[in-house]
Amino acid sequence: MNVKRLRKASWIIFFVTPGLLIVGIFILLPLFMSLYNSLFSWNQLIPVQFIGLENFKRLFTGYPYNIRFFNALRNNLIWFLTTMVVQNSLGLLFGYLLSRNIPGYQAFKRIFFIPVLFSIIAVGFLWGLYLKPTGLVNNFLAVIGLDSWRHAWLGEERFATLSIILVNIWRWVGFPSLVFLAAIDNVPRECIEAAHLDGVGEWRMFWRIIFPLIIPSITIIVVLTVIGSLNVFEQIYTMTGLDGGPNYSTDTIGTLFYRTAFGSVDAGSPEIGIGSAIGVVIYLLTFLISLISILSGREKEVQL
Amino acid sequence: MKRYLMLVIVCLAAVSALSATGTTEAPSTSAPAKVELNFWTWRPEDVAFYNKQIGLFEAANPDIHVVQTALKNTEYNTILAAALAGGSGPDVFQGRAYGGLATFADSHYLEPLEQWLPELKNYSAAALLGATSPTDGKIYGSPAVSQTVFMFYNKAIYKKLGLSIPKSWNEMLANFEATKKAGYIPLANGAMEGWTLETMLGGMGPAFYGANTFYNAVVKGEKTFQDPAFIKAIEKMQSLGVYMPDMYMGVSYEDMRAYFFNEVAAHMIGGSYEAAYFKAQNPSLDFDVFAIPGEDPTKPAYVSVYADMNFAMNAATKNKDASVKFLRFLSSKEFGNAMISELKMISSVPGVNASSDPFIARVLELQKNSTPFIFLVGFRYQQPTGSSLWQAAAQGVMAGKLTPAEAAKQVQDGIASYYKPFQK
Numbered sequence: 171m172n173v174k175r176l177r178k179a180s181w182i183i184f185f186v187t188p189g190l191l192i193v194g195i196f197i198l199l200p201l202f203m204s205l206y207n208s209l210f211s212w213n214q215l216i217p218v219q220f221i222g223l224e225n226f227k228r229l230f231t232g233y234p235y236n237i238r239f240f241n242a243l244r245n246n247l248i249w250f251l252t253t254m255v256v257q258n259s260l261g262l263l264f265g266y267l268l269s270r271n272i273p274g275y276q277a278f279k280r281i282f283f284i285p286v287l288f289s290i291i292a293v294g295f296l297w298g299l300y301l302k303p304t305g306l307v308n309n310f311l312a313v314i315g316l317d318s319w320r321h322a323w324l325g326e327e328r329f330a331t332l333s334i335i336l337v338n339i340w341r342w343v344g345f346p347s348l349v350f351l352a353a354i355d356n357v358p359r360e361c362i363e364a365a366h367l368d369g370v371g372e373w374r375m376f377w378r379i380i381f382p383l384i385i386p387s388i389t390i391i392v393v394l395t396v397i398g399s400l401n402v403f404e405q406i407y408t409m410t411g412l413d414g415g416p417n418y419s420t421d422t423i424g425t426l427f428y429r430t431a432f433g434s435v436d437a438g439s440p441e442i443g444i445g446s447a448i449g450v451v452i453y454l455l456t457f458l459i460s461l462i463s464i465l466s467g468r469e470k471e472v473q474l
Numbered sequence: 475m476k477r478y479l480m481l482v483i484v485c486l487a488a489v490s491a492l493s494a495t496g497t498t499e500a501p502s503t504s505a506p507a508k509v510e511l512n513f514w515t516w517r518p519e520d521v522a523f524y525n526k527q528i529g530l531f532e533a534a535n536p537d538i539h540v541v542q543t544a545l546k547n548t549e550y551n552t553i554l555a556a557a558l559a560g561g562s563g564p565d566v567f568q569g570r571a572y573g574g575l576a577t578f579a580d581s582h583y584l585e586p587l588e589q590w591l592p593e594l595k596n597y598s599a600a601a602l603l604g605a606t607s608p609t610d611g612k613i614y615g616s617p618a619v620s621q622t623v624f625m626f627y628n629k630a631i632y633k634k635l636g637l638s639i640p641k642s643w644n645e646m647l648a649n650f651e652a653t654k655k656a657g658y659i660p661l662a663n664g665a666m667e668g669w670t671l672e673t674m675l676g677g678m679g680p681a682f683y684g685a686n687t688f689y690n691a692v693v694k695g696e697k698t699f700q701d702p703a704f705i706k707a708i709e710k711m712q713s714l715g716v717y718m719p720d721m722y723m724g725v726s727y728e729d730m731r732a733y734f735f736n737e738v739a740a741h742m743i744g745g746s747y748e749a750a751y752f753k754a755q756n757p758s759l760d761f762d763v764f765a766i767p768g769e770d771p772t773k774p775a776y777v778s779v780y781a782d783m784n785f786a787m788n789a790a791t792k793n794k795d796a797s798v799k800f801l802r803f804l805s806s807k808e809f810g811n812a813m814i815s816e817l818k819m820i821s822s823v824p825g826v827n828a829s830s831d832p833f834i835a836r837v838l839e840l841q842k843n844s845t846p847f848i849f850l851v852g853f854r855y856q857q858p859t860g861s862s863l864w865q866a867a868a869q870g871v872m873a874g875k876l877t878p879a880e881a882a883k884q885v886q887d888g889i890a891s892y893y894k895p896f897q898k
Contacts, residue, residue: 216559216581233891234858302729303721322724325666327873413862415668416723416869430857439573441857 201453208446217442225447235430235444241418242426245331249422250399252332257339258391261346266376268347269354279351282344290341294408297337298324301409324410327419334405334420342398346391353387354380382470389467396459400452403428423452508539509796512564515542516550523816531803538796551577558583561790565797566804569615569786571604573854578786579607584614585787590798591616591805600844601822603851604781615784616805617822619813622746622837623676623778623847629760631658631740639764642771643681643710650717653740660717662739664725665872668865675711675868676778676847677743681768682707685776685845693852695895699886700879708878712871723873735759746837750818763833765840777840780847781822856892863888 208225210217229235264282268275285293300306301323308320323333357380365375403424406414412429414421431445515524521544528540543564545553551574557563558578569575569584578584587605588594594602597617605615625646632638632649635656640646650660663674683704691697692704719725719733731748733739735756742748743766752759765775785804787797803809810823815830820837828835846852853860867884870876876884890896 213577213581216555234863234888301724302726303719303724308721320721322666322721325664325721325724325873327875411667413668413865415666415866416873417668417866417875439577439854439857439859 204446204449204453206446207442208444208450210443212441212443221443225443226451229444229447229451238418238421238426239423239448242414242421242423245414245420245422246399246402248331249335249402250395252335253339253395253399254392256336257343258346258395260339260343261391262350264343264347265350265354266380268351279348282347284344285341286344288341290404291408293337293341294405297340298409301333301337324420325416327416330410330416330420334409337409338402338405349387349391350384353384357383385467385471389464389471392467393460393463396463397456400424400456400459423448427452508537509793511538511540511566511793511796511800513540513542513800514550514554514564514567515544516547516568518544518546520544520817523812527803527809527812530808531800534803535796535799538799540800554578558788558790563788563790565788565791565793566800567786567788568618569605569784571615571781571784572851573859575605575614575784575786576607576609576855579612579614580609583789585789585791585794586612586614587616587787587801588613590787590794591801593802593805596824597822598824598841600779600841600846601781603846605784608855615786616801617781617784618804619781619783619819620822620841621780621782621847622820622841622844623673623744624746624763624840625677625766626734626742626744626748626752626761626763628734628737628740629762631656631737640767642767643769645771646767647717650741654717658737659719659733659739660741661714662730662733662742663714663718664722664727664730665718665869666724666726666729668869669861670727670730671711671868671872672849672861672865673745674714674743675707675864678711678714678766679707679848680776680778680845681766681773682710683848685843689846689848689852692848693895695893695898698896699889700882705878705882708868708871708881711868712878715872723869731755734761746820749833763836763840765843774843776843776845778847779841779844780850853889853893858888858891860885860889 207217209220209222211219211221211224229239264278268279272278302308303320303322303325307323311317311319321329323329361379361383362375365379370378401424402422406412406420406422406425407428410416410420412425414425414429427445427448430441430448432440513524513528515521517524521542524542524544528542532539550568551570554563554567555578558581563583569578575584594613594616601617601620602613604620605617606613627639631653635652637649637652640649653660663670665671683701683706688697688701688703692699692701697704715722719730719739725733730739730742731744731751732755734742734744735752737756737759746763749761752761765777767773767775785801787794787801791797805823807823807826810821810826811830813819813821814826814828814834818831818834820834828838849860849864863885864881867876867881870884871878871881886896
C-alpha cells in the first residue's frame with residue numbers, strides 16, 4: 171500500500187517538477203530578485219548599500235522619476251481605456267455579427283484573425299514605415315484629397331500614442347472577436363428561440379440574454395486587456411524607440427522600466443535600483459488590477 | 475526503468491547547463507614559459523584586425539602571448555563588470571569613455587595609467603578627458619578613437635550650383651536657400667529620435683554658445699544652461715526647421731541618412747562615424763565636411779569632439795609589466811596608423827599619419843578648432859543625464875511645444891538636481 175502511494179507521489183513529482191522549476195527559475199526568482207535589487211543603492215552595476223524603500227521613495231517623489239513615472243502611467247491608462255472602448259467594442263460587434271452568420275462570415279472569421287498571428291515586431295516595424303511622413307498612410311490621404319490630414323503620425327506628441335494604439339488594435343482585434351464569437355455560439359439555442367417566439371428584438375435580446383451569458387468571456391478579455399496595457403513595450407520599442415519619444419509622449423512604464431534598469435545607449439547610464447522598483451510596481455499593479463477585474467466580473471456572472 | 479529515466483533527465487540537464495557556459499573566440503595555445511595576457515574588445519567585427527596586430531606585437535615580444543576575446547557591444551559592459559567584480563577579468567581591455575569609464579574607475583577596477591605610460595601627456599586634452607575619471611582626476615585609459623560632429627555636404631550638388639563652403643551662418647543659410655530652390659532638401663536632419671538632435675546641437679551650437687569658453691564655465695558652474703548665449707544657440711537650431719524635411723518630427727535617423735546618401739538632401743549634421751556608412755551605401759556619393767560657422771565670419775568655426783574608446787588595464791592583473799608593454803603597443807603610432815588605414819577610425823594617438831585616408835585627414839584638420847560634445851562629455855555621469863534632458867527638451871523645441879528658454883530651464887533644473895557646481 172505504502173509502496174503504491176510512494177509510486178504515485180513520485181509520478182506526481184515527476185510531472186510537476188519541470189513546470190515548477192520553470193515557473194520558479196524564470197518567474198518567481200526574477201520577481202524576488204527585482205524586489206531584492208530594489209532595496210539597494212547601486213553604483214552602476216554594483217549593489218552598494220541596503221537602503222530599504224528609498225528607491226521607491228525616489229521613484230514617486232524624486233525628480234525626474236516622479237514626472238516620468240506618472241507620465242508613463244498616464245499613457246498606460248490611455249492604452250487601457252482606448253483598447254477597452256475601441257478594440258473590445260469592435261471585438262464584441264464583430265463577434266456578434268459573425269455569430270449571426272452574415273454572408274461570407276467564414277472568410278471574415280479568418281481574415282480578422284490573421285493579424286493576431288503576425289509577429290508584434292514585424293507589425294511595429296511595418297506600420298512604422300506606413301506611418302512615416304512619406305509613408306503609405308500619408309500618401310493614401312493625399313490620393314483621396316485629404317492633404318491637410320497628413321501628419322508625422324509617430325513624430326507629433328498628440329498623435330503618436332494614439333497611432334501606436336490603433337496599430338495594436340488592428341493587430342489584436344481578431345482575438346476578442348473570436349473569443350466573443352465562441353461565447354455567443356455557446357449561448358443555448360433554446361434561450362434565443364424562446365426569446366424570438368416572445369417577439370424580443372435583436373437589441374434587447376443582445377443586452378438581456380446574450381450579454382449576461384457571455385460575461386465570463388468578457389472578464390477574460392478585460393483581464394487580458396489590463397495585463398496587456400500595463401505591459402506595453404514592444405509596440406513602443408519598435409515604433410518610437412526606447413525613449414518613448416517624442417518628448418516622452420509615448421513612454422509607458424514598460425519602456426521606462428527598461429530604460430531605467432538597463433540604461434539607454436544614447437542617453438544614460440543604468441539605475442538598477444530604481445529600475446527594479448519600477449518592475450515591482452508593475453507587478454503589483456498588474457496583480458491587483460487583474461484581481462479586481464476578476465472579482466467584479468464574477469459578481470456579474472449569470473448561471474443558467 | 476523510471477529511475478533510469480530520471481537519471482537520464484538529470485544528466486541531460488547537467489550537460490546542457492555545462493555546455494551553455496561561455497567560450498572564448500581565440501584558441502589559447504601558449505608555451506608554458508610565456509606570459510599570457512587576456513585582451514577583451516566589444517568589436518567582434520574587428521577580430522581579424524586585432525589578431526593581425528597581436529601577431530605583430532608577439533613577434534616583437536616573444537615572451538608574451540595575447541588571447542583576444544570579442545564580446546557583443548550591447549552586452550560588453552555587463553559581462554566586463556561581472557568579470558571584474560568576480561576577479562576574473564581580462565588584463566587589458568577596451569574601455570568606454572566619460573561616464574562609462576567612471577563606472578569602472580570609481581569601482582577601483584582600473585589601474586591609473588600615468589605612472590606606467592608617461593607619454594599619455596602628449597595626447598590632446600579632449601582625448602584625455604574621455605579617459606579621466608572626474609572623481610579623482612586620474613587617467614584610466616589610453617585614448618584610442620574619437621568622433622567629431624560637423625556638417626556633411628554633397629560636393630556634387632555644391633559644384634553643380636556653384637556653391638562654396640560657407641564662412642558665416644548667413645552664407646550657410648544662403649547655400650540652404652540655393653539648394654532648396656534647386657529642388658533639394660537643404661538639411662536632411664529629422665527629429666523623431668532625440669539623440670539626433672543632440673548631434674545637431676553639437677554641430678551648430680558651439681558657434682553660438684561660445685564653444686570652449688562656455689563649456690569650461692558651465693562645467694565649473696560659473697554659467698548655466700539658461701545663459702542667453704545657450705538660449706540663442708537653441709533659437710538658431712529651431713530656426714533651421716524650415717530647411718529640414720517636410721514633417722521632420724517624423725523623420726527618423728535612418729530616413730535622414732537615406733536622404734543624404736541618396737542625394738535627395740544637400741546637407742546633414744552628423745558624426746564622423748557616418749562616413750564609412752555613406753560610402754558603403756552609395757560608393758559614388760561625393761561628400762565632404764565643414765565646421766558650421768557662426769554669424770561672424772572672422773571667428774573660427776568649431777566642431778564638437780568626443781572620445782569613443784580607450785584601452786584600459788585591470789587594476790588586479792598579475793602581469794602588470796606585460797600589460798603595460800601591450801598597452802604601449804596599442805598606443806603606438808604604428809597601431810594608430812593601422813586603425814586609420816584598416817578600420818577607418820579616427821585614432822587619438824598624437825602624430826598619426828592620416829594621409830592614407832583623405833576624409834580622416836580632413837577630420838583631424840577640423841579637430842584643431844574643437845570643443846567637447848557638451849552633454850556627453852560634461853553631463854552624462856548621473857541621472858538624469860544632460861543628454862536625456864536635452865534630447866527630450868529639444869524635441870519639444872523642434873515641435874514648437876517648448877520655447878528655447880523653457881527647454882534651457884528644463885535642462886538646467888534637471889542637471890542642478892544632482893550637479894554640485896549648479897547648487898551653489
